[in-house]
Amino acid sequence: MTTESTDxxxxxxxxxxxxxxTQPRLGFVGWLRxxxxxxxxxxTALILLLVLAIAAIPGSIFPQRMADPNGVTQWQRDNPDxxxxxxxxxxFDVYLSPWFSAIYLLLFTSLVGCVIPRIKHHAKALxxxxxxxxxxxxRLADFRAVERVSTDAAADAASAVDIAQxxxxxxxxxVERYDDKRSFSVSAERGYWRETGNLLFxxxxxxxxxxxxxxxxxxxxxxRVLVEGETFANTLLxxxxxxxxxxxxxxxxxxYSMRLDxxxxxxxxxxxxxxxxxxxxxxxxTVSENGDERTGSVRVNHPLDIAGDKIYLLGNGYAPTxxxxxxxxxxxxxxxxxxxxxxxxxxxxxIVKVTDGMxxxxxxxxxxxxxxxxxxxxxxxxxxxxxxxxxxxxxxxxGDLGINNGDPKSVYVLDxxxxxxxxxxxxxxxxxxxxxxETADLPNGLGTVTFExxxxxxxxxxxxxxxxxxxxxxxxxxxxxxxxxxxxLALGGLMLALFVPRRRVWVxxxxxxxxxxxxxxxxxxxxxxxxxxxxxxxxxxxxxxxxAAGVTAARPVAEPDDPAPAASDTPKVD
Amino acid sequence: xxxxxxISPVLLWTAIAIYAASFVAYAFDLARRSQVAAEVRAVRxxxxxxxxxxxxxxxxxxxxxxxxAPRFVMARIGxxxxxxxxxxxxxxxxxxxxxxxxxxxxxxxxxxxxxTLLIVAVYLVVLVRVDLRFLGTFIAGLVVVxxxxxATNFYVDVTPLMDPLKSVWLIIHVFVASLSTAxxxxxxxxxxxxxxxxxxxxxxxxxxxxxxxxxxRTLPASDRLESMAYRFAIIGFILWTFxxxxxxxxxxxxxxxxxxxxxxxxxxxxxxVIYAGYIHARATRxxxxxxSAWLSIVGFSAVIFNFTIxxxxxxxxxxxxxxx
Numbered sequence: 096m097t098t099e100s101t102d103x104x105x106x107x108x109x110x111x112x113x114x115x116x117t118q119p120r121l122g123f124v125g126w127l128r129x130x131x132x133x134x135x136x137x138x139t140a141l142i143l144l145l146v147l148a149i150a151a152i153p154g155s156i157f158p159q160r161m162a163d164p165n166g167v168t169q170w171q172r173d174n175p176d177x178x179x180x181x182x183x184x185x186x187f188d189v190y191l192s193p194w195f196s197a198i199y200l201l202l203f204t205s206l207v208g209c210v211i212p213r214i215k216h217h218a219k220a221l222x223x224x225x226x227x228x229x230x231x232x233x234r235l236a237d238f239r240a241v242e243r244v245s246t247d248a249a250a251d252a253a254s255a256v257d258i259a260q261x262x263x264x265x266x267x268x269x270v271e272r273y274d275d276k277r278s279f280s281v282s283a284e285r286g287y288w289r290e291t292g293n294l295l296f297x298x299x300x301x302x303x304x305x306x307x308x309x310x311x312x313x314x315x316x317x318x319r320v321l322v323e324g325e326t327f328a329n330t331l332l333x334x335x336x337x338x339x340x341x342x343x344x345x346x347x348x349x350x351y352s353m354r355l356d357x358x359x360x361x362x363x364x365x366x367x368x369x370x371x372x373x374x375x376x377x378x379x380x381t382v383s384e385n386g387d388e389r390t391g392s393v394r395v396n397h398p399l400d401i402a403g404d405k406i407y408l409l410g411n412g413y414a415p416t417x418x419x420x421x422x423x424x425x426x427x428x429x430x431x432x433x434x435x436x437x438x439x440x441x442x443x444x445x446i447v448k449v450t451d452g453m454x455x456x457x458x459x460x461x462x463x464x465x466x467x468x469x470x471x472x473x474x475x476x477x478x479x480x481x482x483x484x485x486x487x488x489x490x491x492x493x494g495d496l497g498i499n500n501g502d503p504k505s506v507y508v509l510d511x512x513x514x515x516x517x518x519x520x521x522x523x524x525x526x527x528x529x530x531x532x533e534t535a536d537l538p539n540g541l542g543t544v545t546f547e548x549x550x551x552x553x554x555x556x557x558x559x560x561x562x563x564x565x566x567x568x569x570x571x572x573x574x575x576x577x578x579x580x581x582x583x584l585a586l587g588g589l590m591l592a593l594f595v596p597r598r599r600v601w602v603x604x605x606x607x608x609x610x611x612x613x614x615x616x617x618x619x620x621x622x623x624x625x626x627x628x629x630x631x632x633x634x635x636x637x638x639x640x641x642x643a644a645g646v647t648a649a650r651p652v653a654e655p656d657d658p659a660p661a662a663s664d665t666p667k668v669d
Numbered sequence: 670x671x672x673x674x675x676i677s678p679v680l681l682w683t684a685i686a687i688y689a690a691s692f693v694a695y696a697f698d699l700a701r702r703s704q705v706a707a708e709v710r711a712v713r714x715x716x717x718x719x720x721x722x723x724x725x726x727x728x729x730x731x732x733x734x735x736x737x738a739p740r741f742v743m744a745r746i747g748x749x750x751x752x753x754x755x756x757x758x759x760x761x762x763x764x765x766x767x768x769x770x771x772x773x774x775x776x777x778x779x780x781x782x783x784x785t786l787l788i789v790a791v792y793l794v795v796l797v798r799v800d801l802r803f804l805g806t807f808i809a810g811l812v813v814v815x816x817x818x819x820a821t822n823f824y825v826d827v828t829p830l831m832d833p834l835k836s837v838w839l840i841i842h843v844f845v846a847s848l849s850t851a852x853x854x855x856x857x858x859x860x861x862x863x864x865x866x867x868x869x870x871x872x873x874x875x876x877x878x879x880x881x882x883x884x885x886r887t888l889p890a891s892d893r894l895e896s897m898a899y900r901f902a903i904i905g906f907i908l909w910t911f912x913x914x915x916x917x918x919x920x921x922x923x924x925x926x927x928x929x930x931x932x933x934x935x936x937x938x939x940x941x942v943i944y945a946g947y948i949h950a951r952a953t954r955x956x957x958x959x960x961s962a963w964l965s966i967v968g969f970s971a972v973i974f975n976f977t978i979x980x981x982x983x984x985x986x987x988x989x990x991x992x993x
Contacts, residue, residue: 137953141946145964148942155935155983162929166984190930307928316925369828376832395832396922407925568925575927582914589910593903593948622951624900 134201135208143202150198154189157181161190203304210297217290224271228280228601232616237630239615241638243647248606251647253279255611258640259602262633268600280603285596289621292591299588302581310574315339315347321355321378322414322431322564328352329404329569349402351384358411358563362481371440371480378408378565393567403571410566412436412443413463415487416547419449422540427452431549433564434463435507441465442477446509447489448496453541458492458509460519462526465561482557487546489527490519491537531560596623600633611647613637673768674827680761681782681820687754688789688813694747695805701743702803703883744802748793751809755789758816762786769827774843775834777980781819783844784976785812787851795855799897803888807858818977838919846912850972852905853944857969859898860962867891867959895958899951902965906944913937924986932985936975943968 121129133139158166167187171178185192232238245251256279260270268283317334319327327333329348339347359377363369378393382401393399399406412434419428427449434445442464449457467486468478475486495513517538518524527535532548550560597620604613615637617630641647762782766773774783792808795801830839865881870891872880888894916937917927928934947964950956980987 137949138955141949141953141956144942144946144949148939148946151935151939151942154930155932155939155979158984159930162931163984363829368826372828372831374829374832374835396836396919398922398925405925409925570925575921578927579914579918582917586907586910586914590907593907622896622899624896 131208134205136205137209140202140205140209143198143205147198147202150195151189153186157186157189159189160187199304203301206297207301210294213290214294217287217294220290221287225269225282225284225599228273228282228603229616232601232603232614235616235618237617237619237627239630239634240612241615241634242607242610242612242650243641244650245606245609245611245647248609248611249277252277252604252606252611254644254646255279255604255613255637255641256281256602258644258646259604259637262636262640263600263602266633278603278605280601283600283602284598285600286598286620288591289595289597290592292588292593292595295588296585296592297588299581299585303578303585306574306577306581310572310577312340312342313574314570314572315343316571317569318409318566319569320433320564320566322433323355323357323562324431326352326354327567334569349404351382351402353380353382353401353406355379355565356381356390358565360411360563362479365479373439373480376408376411378411378567380406393565398570403573405570407568407570408565409568410436412441412564412566413465413482413485414562414564415445415461415463415485416549416562417447417459417461417487418545418547419447419457419459419537419542420545421452421542424542425452427542431562431564432461433566434461438477439480440477441480444507446507448498448506448509450496450498453493455493456496457537457541458494458496458511458514459544460490460492460509462488463561464488482559482561485531485557485561487529489529489544490521491517491527491541491544493517493539493541531557593622596625596629597621598623598626598629600630602633602637673764677761677764677768678820678824680757680764681816684754684757684761685813685816685820687750687757688809688816691747691750691754692806692809692813694743694750695802695809698741698743698747698802699806699882699884701741702887705741705887741802744805747805747809748796748802751789751805752793755786755793758782758786758789765827771830772840772844774847775830775839776823776825778819778823778825780843780847780976780980781815781823784847784850785815787847788812788854791848791851791855801855801859801897803862803884804855804858807861808854811854833923836919836923838915838922842912842915842919845908845915849905849908849912850976852901852908853969853972856898856902856905856965859894859901860965860969862888863891863894863898863962864959864966866894867962891958895962898962898965899948902944902947902968906941906948909937909941909944913941929986931987932979932983933975933987936971936979940968940971940975943971 158170160167170187181187185194189195229235233240243251243255253274256272256274260272260281260283263270263281263283266285268285269287270281270283273280273282315337316339317337319333319335321327329351331337331345331348356379359375359379360373361375363372363374365371376395380391380393380399382389382391382399384402391399391401393406393408395408398408413436414431414433416431417428418426421427428447430447432445432447434443436443442462445461445463447457447459447461449459462475464475464477464486465481466477466479466483468476470476475488492509492511492514494515497510497513516522519526524538527537527544529535529544529546531546531550534543534545536543548560549562550557554560599618599620601616602613603615604611615630615634617626617633619626638649642649762773765779765782769775773779788808789812792801792804862885866885866888869881869885889897916934920929920931920934921927943964947961947968950961950964979985
């Protein structure tokens with residue numbers, strides 16, 4: 096075939112059919128059927144699986160908005176030229192992208208299209224009887240023959256097969272007798288669970304996908320930062336941020352409230368391995384629900400259950416209490432400001448925005464060091480995450496904070512475009528340095544700023560001088576338990592499908608002159624590495640039963656052993 | 670306590686040395702196999718070899734009157750050393766566990782230790798039933814490389830567990846994942862040999878002069894290697910599925926969601942899909958044999974990638990390598 100079109104009326108990419116092969120014409124329905132058959136073929140499913148594996152990889156290379164939004168912003172800053180291209184390709188939302196969705200939807204369509212006919216087929220197989228015994232069992236790979244002495248061959252042949260039938264039935268086979276005048280046989284089949292498990296696995300995977308998809312519509316996840324002493328009420332307004340499924344209405348939130356009473360954390364002491372490593376986090380809460388108050392704690396791996404919601408601990412840090420007074424001495428700002436930790440020693444960054452009460456708006460960028468260390472250059476660093484000698488340094492900006500026009504602005508970011516810096520290294524003036532309880536003058540006689548000491552009465556050290564905050568996640572998703580159920584069903588189905596052997600076995604006894612010849616044969620249906628051993632066991636077991644019942648007798652002369660291949664035919668070389 | 674933290678690395682290095690010796694013994698075994706196979710061929714008449722080639726070509730010729738049954742002494746030495754090395758390896762792991770006061774799989778150094786311990790354990794257990802000593806070189810080599818890498822680059826002192834790791838799922842999830850890796854590694858080795866054997870069978874069928882490494886003559890036929898690889902891979906796959914589910918349950922408790930396409934989650938999923946593809950390939954016309962073997966190889970490469978590169982270099986929530 097060529098892609099060059101010779102007919103000028105045809106578009107240039109028109110492909111003429113190859114006339115050398117005459118194929119039956121496919122109508123529209125025919126093409127649909129052909130397409131469907133292609134899609135539901137194992138080969139297509141396999142290729143879709145491999146494509147899915149490859150398509151998932153970019154999501155591990157590039158930061159994803161759903162998992163790591165800050166990483167995406169960082170990546171954008173580092174690669175401003177490449178970012179728009181990759182973003183258009185959805186490299187930062189791989190798992191929500193149309194192309195990724197297309198792959199897994201096609202895969203699942205293929206899966207459903209493959210499974211439905213197999214369900215029908217299996218349902219029929221479950222009702223049908225084992226097939227007629229083949230005329231020549233000898234042709235099957237796993238074949239054994241035994242001859243036994245008998246005085247009444249015809250009757251003994253029948254009873255030998257009766258015994259085999261009972262034996263097979265006890266082994267879990269479905270059995271069917273096929274007898275004629277001189278030869279008797281039982282046809283047996285087992286391992287229907289293999290296909291049942293296979294179908295269960297695939298249906299359960301569809302179940303997982305559907306539950307995740309539908310359940311996500313009813314789920315919501317919100318975040319809230321709580322400083323010690325603050326209370327959160329479960330209303331939309333009280334969340335810092337909230338993602339909710341499309342079916343979650345405004346009134347879906349259960350009314351309750353919780354207060355962060357205290358936040359516990361321990362640090363590995365100085366000098367020990369893992370010095371400064373934080374652990375045993377516990378956000379101690381008081382929960383009010385339906386007028387009842389109770390206490391509970393949110394710990395890592397131990398979320399708190401409230402009214403079907405689960406409360407998780409995502410992060411923590413310090414929230415220095417800062418008071419700003421204007422030139423007249425009036426308090427224009429007072430708040431415990433959550434500072435975002437920047438390193439493991441909780442060097443933290445926070446922003447204060449004073450919107451009213453000053454001649455112009457004031458922005459303050461604060462750096463916090465819980466245990467202050469001083470470099471040779473004179474710069475501060477956090478030496479340890481616990482509160483030993485905390486220091487707060489402040490750079491003050493004056494001007495327009497850019498929040499009056501209604502644009503949403505992060506409370507953790509100071510937009511300095513319309514601000515003039517008053518203190519800090521950038522303008523050659525020392526930053527304001529404060530220890531807990533200290534007050535300093537703002538530049539240009541604007542007023543004062545105080546770093547409040549929150550230590551309780553009689554405290555002898557700084558260990559409680561600064562409040563802590565806990566970053567909490569409130570998560571509601573009742574479908575997750577169903578996802579788990581389907582996942583476990585899939586696992587169960589998988590084990591059945593891979594470990595249960597599906598096999599057919601036949602035992603046939605023919606009456607001779609003074610002997611009964613018994614033939615055994617096994618046929619694997621699918622992977623069945625233990626078939627040979629199973630047939631051997633069947634032969635041995637049958638002989639024992641025949642001996643016990645006194646039906647026929649083993650030949651007194653030892654016959655040359657039929658060398659049955661062992662279950663493992665790997666050469667034993669020694 | 671102080672003594673244990675010293676003893677454990679010493680035991681581990683001893684184990685590495687013994688494994689290295691085992692590797693050498695197994696390597697000599699492979700070389701010896703080539704020689705034995707050549708001698709057997711020289712003794713046997715040409716048409717017998719022809720018959721052998723026609724019937725698969727790869728089975729060891731049954732012990733005949735003309736040639737004594739080959740005894741692979743070096744393989745026995747290799748296996749004995751492997752057992753000895755494993756005992757030291759186990760002791761190193763147990764002392765590490767005692768000095769840490771917890772399960773010995775909470776950072777990359779310990780993952781490497783337990784992972785290789787399980788690889789050797791699975792290999793030795795399987796040896797009781799099936800003679801897979803031709804894999805000894807691979808297993809010993811892999812373990813020496815991984816353990817050496819871990820002991821030199823990944824070593825960290827015992828530190829208390831980070832909060833998210835304080836969970837019963839640490840014991841279950843990580844252990845099953847390591848066990849699964851052990852089965853995948855055996856499947857990988859068998860798949861590699863399967864490809865070599867299949868190449869040899871093709872060359873024999875084409876009556877080529879050279880048919881590749883001589884030791885292949887003493888190995889099972891490629892379809893037999895394939896079915897053994899498959900059996901290990903499906904056990905690994907089921908354990909991997911369990912790892913995914915257990916990890917999701919743990920993630921739900923620790924991070925507030927059961928699935929979030931964290932880097933490690935993504936790679937675990939990718940590996941799962943590759944092995945799912947492998948299992949399907951075995952049932953697809955045109956994909957049995959070599960193509961499916963390649964999938965098994967790709968799958969195990971992804972497992973190793975997930976274990977090393979992803980742990981060390983990728984940023985994600987599974988940042989438990991303990992390295993800074």
